[in-house]
Amino acid sequence: MLDSRTRTYNVTAVVLRSRPLGEKDRVVVLFSREAGKLDAVAKGARQPKSKLAAGTQPFTLARFALARGRTLQVVTQCVIEESFYALHEDLSKIAWGAYVLELMDAATPPHQHDEALFDLLVSTLRWMGATDDPELVTRAFELRLLNALGYAPALTECAVCGRTVSDSLVAFSARWGGALCAADAAQRGHRGKISQGTLRTAAALSGSKGDALQRLRLTPQVRTELRGLMNDFLTQRLEVRLKAREFLVKVME
Amino acid sequence: MRYARPLAQLIEQLEKLPGIGPKSAQRLAFHILRASQEENQRLATAILEVKAKTRYCQRCFNFSEEDLCPICQDARRDQSVICVVADPRDLTAIENSGEFRGVYHVLQGLLSPIEGVLPDQLRVRELIERVKSGTVKEVILAMNPTVEGDATALFLSGELKPLGVKVTQLAMGLPVGGDLDYADQVTIARAVAWRREI
Ligand SMILES: [Zn+2]
Ligand SMILES: [Zn+2]
Numbered sequence: 001m002l003d004s005r006t007r008t009y010n011v012t013a014v015v016l017r018s019r020p021l022g023e024k025d026r027v028v029v030l031f032s033r034e035a036g037k038l039d040a041v042a043k044g045a046r047q048p049k050s051k052l053a054a055g056t057q058p059f060t061l062a063r064f065a066l067a068r069g070r071t072l073q074v075v076t077q078c079v080i081e082e083s084f085y086a087l088h089e090d091l092s093k094i095a096w097g098a099y100v101l102e103l104m105d106a107a108t109p110p111h112q113h114d115e116a117l118f119d120l121l122v123s124t125l126r127w128m129g130a131t132d133d134p135e136l137v138t139r140a141f142e143l144r145l146l147n148a149l150g151y152a153p154a155l156t157e158c159a160v161c162g163r164t165v166s167d168s169l170v171a172f173s174a175r176w177g178g179a180l181c182a183a184d185a186a187q188r189g190h191r192g193k194i195s196q197g198t199l200r201t202a203a204a205l206s207g208s209k210g211d212a213l214q215r216l217r218l219t220p221q222v223r224t225e226l227r228g229l230m231n232d233f234l235t236q237r238l239e240v241r242l243k244a245r246e247f248l249v250k251v252m253e
Numbered sequence: 254m255r256y257a258r259p260l261a262q263l264i265e266q267l268e269k270l271p272g273i274g275p276k277s278a279q280r281l282a283f284h285i286l287r288a289s290q291e292e293n294q295r296l297a298t299a300i301l302e303v304k305a306k307t308r309y310c311q312r313c314f315n316f317s318e319e320d321l322c323p324i325c326q327d328a329r330r331d332q333s334v335i336c337v338v339a340d341p342r343d344l345t346a347i348e349n350s351g352e353f354r355g356v357y358h359v360l361q362g363l364l365s366p367i368e369g370v371l372p373d374q375l376r377v378r379e380l381i382e383r384v385k386s387g388t389v390k391e392v393i394l395a396m397n398p399t400v401e402g403d404a405t406a407l408f409l410s411g412e413l414k415p416l417g418v419k420v421t422q423l424a425m426g427l428p429v430g431g432d433l434d435y436a437d438q439v440t441i442a443r444a445v446a447w448r449r450e451i
Contacts, residue, residue, distance in 0.1 A: 017367060019368075022271065023271050023272055054437035054439065054440065055437070057399060057400055057439075058367060058400045059400065060437075080437050080438065082438070083437050083438035083439045083442075085438055085439050085442050088400065088403045088439055089403075089407075090407070091404060091407035091408055091411065094366060094400060094403060094404045094407070095366045095404070098366035098367045098400070099366070101367065102367060243366070243367065243368060243369030244366045244367060244369070246369055246371070247364075247365075247366040247369060247371060248366070250371050251364075251366075251371060251372065251408065
């Protein structure tokens with residue numbers, strides 16, 4: 001239990017994961033505005049009348065009171081600020097939203113304060129709730145997350161020689177870190193081609209704020225190319241296999 | 254203190270049970286030690302038989318001693334209404350309410366995009382086969398109001414509706430004894446959306 005030096009503190013956080021612990025409790029992984037990613041035990045949260053039950057569901061944005069225990073932190077109170085109700089009503093939003101949460105968890109180290117990442121997560125979940133294209137929202141999230149982590153792919157210049165003439169960019173290589181010009185693609189034996197539209201769309205998604213992109217529509221070609229490009233790049237940079245991706249491939253496609 | 258070896262062994266095994274702490278394990282062990290040999294024989298036999306003689310009902314995947322569970326065998330139950338639940342404990346909860354006279358289908362879990370639980374790990378195919386067999390008029394989805402429960406209900410309704418069966422979901426509202434003040438937005442939004450005339 002808690003020792004005598006217990007201190008409590010409050011954070012505003014999104015629940016990234018929530019796992020059952022024993023018969024009555026849950027372990028939650030939170031991404032907080034104040035202290036980055038952290039995990040905590042929510043005692044009794046699996047009992048339907050618990051005031052922690054709804055607050056410890058994935059996606060929930062809430063104010064949490066945490067107590068530092070000897071080994072684990074404990075959630076002592078929570079007040080929900082936003083449940084993201086729209087995400088609970090649509091299977092594709094649940095699936096893409098779960099992917100966003102899992103990627104956030106996989107890509108960020110614990111206890112690293114980063115308010116910009118917290119804001120990115122919250123604005124992504126809000127946009128996801130309102131959109132009819134959750135995949136587009138996810139692509140924007142991936143690119144902005146990579147930007148924030150310092151892994152941004154080259155999209156408007158050649159990753160090797162830095163040429164910025166956009167119609168000279170013909171390929172995308174996760175290994176070389178982004179777009180390649182025709183000469184560098186040929187020299188490195190890179191065979192796959194990518195369209196100008198896909199590179200321009202990726203650049204737009206990684207830069208501007210969500211509002212400017214509300215009316216953006218992806219053509220089937222751009223959607224497919226972006227999917228492959230992001231998958232290659234994330235696999236190369238973050239070396240993670242996401243379970244939510246498997247769900248998307250096997251259940252949603 | 255040190256216990257005699259057989260007693261220590263029993264305490265050690267009992268402590269592995271959910272919700273049993275060292276104190277409870279000790280109390281149970283002393284109780285068993287004082288009980289008659291016949292009583293203990295019955296307990297031991299019951300523990301061994303539960304695993305050996307329990308299997309899944311071939312129709313609904315509830316626990317059963319025979320090929321079909323007592324509910325599926327019961328001629329008074331309405332076989333045209335299937336209530337889908339995640340596990341046998343949820344079935345028991347609904348059964349104990351005494352309100353439902355149809356039959357069940359136990360999925361043996363919930364879909365989870367976050368934990369990577371896919372439809373082929375659950376009894377989804379078997380449910381679809383049951384509905385396709387033609388005698389089913391209504392499927393009631395009775396999943397917990399969690400992200401996994403919502404994902405499962407949405408997925409099943411997408412699979413079942415094209416088969417021409419009526420698909421309904423248990424009304425979700427405020428817990429008895431709960432406070433409107435403390436309810437979350439999802440609960441309240443659903444309670445409002447699924448309100449009824451009184
Ligand atoms: Zn180049
Ligand atoms: Zn049965």
